Amino acid sequence: MRLSLVLPLAALLGLPGIALAAEEVPSFDVRPSCRGGSDTKAALDACLRQEDAAHDKLRSVWADYPAKARSGCVGQMDRELQSYVELLTCLQMSKDLDTLQDQDDGLGPEQSVEK
Numbered sequence: 001m002r003l004s005l006v007l008p009l010a011a012l013l014g015l016p017g018i019a020l021a022a023e024e025v026p027s028f029d030v031r032p033s034c035r036g037g038s039d040t041k042a043a044l045d046a047c048l049r050q051e052d053a054a055h056d057k058l059r060s061v062w063a064d065y066p067a068k069a070r071s072g073c074v075g076q077m078d079r080e081l082q083s084y085v086e087l088l089t090c091l092q093m094s095k096d097l098d099t100l101q102d103q104d105d106g107l108g109p110e111q112s113v114e115k
Contacts, residue, residue: 025058026074028082036081054084058091069094 034047062070073090077083 025055025062026077026082026087028055028077028084028087030083033081033083051084054088058084058088061091065091065095069098 030048030051034044034051038044038047069091073087073094076090077087
């Protein structure tokens with residue numbers, strides 16, 4: 001299926017995050033997520049600052065990640081407790097996994113190293 005058909009289909013099915021994931025950083029309301037883990041105003045403010053910093057970072061590196069990784073990570077976000085920190089972490093882990101797979105030396109569980 002062509003991408004030109006997938007994006008409108010995803011939007012029609014109520015999956016706007018997936019439809020836009022390849023193009024731009026999604027917009028999240030991070031206040032519920034920060035409120036849930038903050039018992040003081042200072043903690044809430046610190047959480048919101050961390051989310052703002054992660055959002056800024058995502059805007060600067062978004063295009064560096066493959067569309068598949070962006071779509072996958074956006075799709076994993078909780079609809080009610082969305083977080084730019086979690087999205088950035090997901091993308092970084094995806095990149096790390098790709099790097100590890102690229103560096104695989106061919107030794108798997110079925111092979112052993114002789115000493």
